[in-house]
Amino acid sequence: MSNETLPQLQAPLTIxxxxxxSCNFACSHCYSREDTHEELPRDVLYSSLEKVAKxxxxxxxxxxxxxxxxPHLLEIAAFASGLxxxxxxxxxxxxxxxxxxxxLKQAGFTKVGISIDSHRAEVHDSFRGxxxxxxxxxxxxxxxxxxxxxxxxxxxxxxxxxTTIDELVAVALDKRVGQLNFHNFKCSGLGMANKDDLDLTPxxxxxxxxxxxxxxxxxKDLDISLDDPIIALLxxxxxxxxxxxxxxxxxxxxxxxxxxxxxxxxIPIVIGNIVRDDLRQVWKDSAVLEKMRNKQPTGKxxxxxxxxxxxxxxxxxxxxxxxxxxxxxxxCWGN
Amino acid sequence: MDITKKIRRNPxxxxxxxxxxxAGVQDSLDRGEVVEDVGTAVLxxxxxxxxxxxxxxxxxxxxxxxxLDEVVxxxxxxxEVDESVLREDVQAFLDELSQKGFILYE
Ligand code: SF4
Numbered sequence: 001m002s003n004e005t006l007p008q009l010q011a012p013l014t015i016x017x018x019x020x021x022s023c024n025f026a027c028s029h030c031y032s033r034e035d036t037h038e039e040l041p042r043d044v045l046y047s048s049l050e051k052v053a054k055x056x057x058x059x060x061x062x063x064x065x066x067x068x069x070x071p072h073l074l075e076i077a078a079f080a081s082g083l084x085x086x087x088x089x090x091x092x093x094x095x096x097x098x099x100x101x102x103x104l105k106q107a108g109f110t111k112v113g114i115s116i117d118s119h120r121a122e123v124h125d126s127f128r129g130x131x132x133x134x135x136x137x138x139x140x141x142x143x144x145x146x147x148x149x150x151x152x153x154x155x156x157x158x159x160x161x162x163t164t165i166d167e168l169v170a171v172a173l174d175k176r177v178g179q180l181n182f183h184n185f186k187c188s189g190l191g192m193a194n195k196d197d198l199d200l201t202p203x204x205x206x207x208x209x210x211x212x213x214x215x216x217x218x219x220k221d222l223d224i225s226l227d228d229p230i231i232a233l234l235x236x237x238x239x240x241x242x243x244x245x246x247x248x249x250x251x252x253x254x255x256x257x258x259x260x261x262x263x264x265x266x267i268p269i270v271i272g273n274i275v276r277d278d279l280r281q282v283w284k285d286s287a288v289l290e291k292m293r294n295k296q297p298t299g300k301x302x303x304x305x306x307x308x309x310x311x312x313x314x315x316x317x318x319x320x321x322x323x324x325x326x327x328x329x330x331x332c333w334g335n
Numbered sequence: 336m337d338i339t340k341k342i343r344r345n346p347x348x349x350x351x352x353x354x355x356x357x358a359g360v361q362d363s364l365d366r367g368e369v370v371e372d373v374g375t376a377v378l379x380x381x382x383x384x385x386x387x388x389x390x391x392x393x394x395x396x397x398x399x400x401x402x403l404d405e406v407v408x409x410x411x412x413x414x415e416v417d418e419s420v421l422r423e424d425v426q427a428f429l430d431e432l433s434q435k436g437f438i439l440y441e
Contacts, residue, residue, distance in 0.1 A: 001431075002431060
């Protein structure tokens with residue numbers, strides 16, 4: 001009675017929503033720094049959230065920018081959770097003290113992810129351009145947990161941290177987070193400009209994933225999440241995963257501060273606007289989403305035995321670096 | 336497992352019926368076609384996702400303070416099927432839901 005395949009979903013299950021684009025940090029890998037600063041007025045945002053809830057979306061993950069710099073974040077989150085949406089966010093943690101954590105809980109946040117780039121404070125601080133940010137990010141994890149919010153750590157893997165898996169795991173265990181997310185490096189925004197300094201070579205990616213998968217299998221009491229389809233090359237994708245390849249445009253969608261919808265935060269193609277357009281219609285009819293859902297193997301993917309699982313890897317990365325969604329993921333170390 | 340125990344959906348599970356898929360299944364059923372492989376709803380909880388077919392959805396909706404026996408009786412009033420086969424299928428499905436944490440037994 002359960003199926004191997006997903007039905008044609010009428011709407012995304014989850015939406016990553018950048019409600020603002022202001023930030024108090026200056027990270028070298030930021031994908032959105034150069035993005036729009038136009039923000040939706042509160043009443044328009046509210047009616048957009050109503051639209052999203054009505055379309056059947058389960059959850060909203062607020063991002064940005066730094067969502068806590070939005071003056072009305074708490075009211076907006078409370079409004080969204082009042083509509084039955086599950087609300088979470090990603091933050092740099094700077095503004096989360098004990099009182100703020102309690103307010104976030106009150107507003108309905110069930111999960112908050114904090115970005116940590118390194119176990120070493122000086123590395124994290126210099127990468128983020130703000131002294132003391134590491135200490136405050138760690139403190140935020142404590143405040144959130146004590147307020148009853150499930151926490152996670154998000155780490156974008158790049159040159160400064162790819163060989164420190166054990167140390168990052170130790171931080172996650174120490175802070176008793178629910179999940180440690182190792183995100184692949186996307187090469188969008190500043191990530192593209194700083195690619196040569198930050199990105200790993202395919203061989204280094206292979207080493208990183210080998211070690212991360214080993215940690216995933218040995219570390220108890222911590223969910224280590226790897227969202228990169230190319231781990232299919234190491235036979236590490238969970239059997240029975242309903243979605244092959246990237247989940248973007250299949251389960252999730254991204255909305256920018258001005259309401260523009262894009263397949264994911266790292267693909268800068270606008271496929272509609274939440275204020276103007278019907279979400280279900282865009283989800284169903286967008287030619288861009290259609291292309292992402294029906295990728296065709298090109299180049300080395302054509303003969304690859306992992307294609308059914310991997311579907312050419314991360315579509316955002318392929319598009320950013322080659323201009324073609326169907327190109328093999330540039331991080332792929334396969335032949 | 337005690338078959339008299341009441342079953343409850345885990346309140347943490349987010350789920351929705353997929354209207355279009357469901358409408359398609361209704362049409363197929365009217366034409367007498369097999370619809371077992373067609374997902375009509377998705378359930379999602381804590382990173383686990385499940386796609387369920389038409390009968391799975393009916394059972395899922397009945398998991399509201401009913402025992403296994405009561406679920407089976409409800410279904411028997413809707414579908415013309417052999418009771419023992421149905422009971423086995425329902426039991427297997429409920430086991431899967433329970434193992435994934437989607438339902439709870441009181
Ligand atoms: S060759 Fe293509 S399909 Fe195969 S693992 Fe690499 S990116 Fe994935």
